Amino acid sequence: MNKEELASNPNTPAEVLAELAKDRNWVVRRRSASNPNTPAETLAELAKDGDWVIQINVASNPNTPIEVLAELAKDKDWVVRSNVADNPNTPIEVLAELAKDRDWVVRSNALSNNNTPKKQ
Secondary structure, three states: OOOOHHHHHOOOOOOOHHHHHOOHEEEEHHHHHHHOOOOOOHHHHHOOOOHHHHHHHHHOOOOOOOHHHHHHHOOHHHHHHHOOOOOOOOOOHHHHHOOOOHHHHHHHHHHOOOOOOOOO
16 A cells, blocks of 8 residues: 555554655645544644645544634635535634635535524
C-alpha cells in the first residue's frame, strides 16, 4: 500500500496518519485531512496548510476541533466556509454567523445543518 492509499484508509492508525499529514506530497496531506481517524491535533495543524483543498477536507472532517472550525469559518474561500457550514460538529454560534454569509451556498449549508435551530 502506498502513502496515498494509507492516508485514505479508514483503518490506518492515528499515529501513522499524524506522520502522513507532514508528508511533502500534497495528495498524501489532502487524504490525511479527510480521513475520519486523523487526530484532532493533526487536523488543527493541517488547517494551517497553504493548500485550500486540505483546508476544505479539514473543514469537512468530523474530528476537526470546534475552535478550528470557528477559524475556518472566517476563511476567504467560500468553499472552505461552506464545508464548515456543512460539518455536523459546527457549533450553533458559528452556524449563526455563517447563516449571514455573503455566499448563498454557505448560507444554505448553515441553515440546513442539523445543529441549526429550526423555527417551529
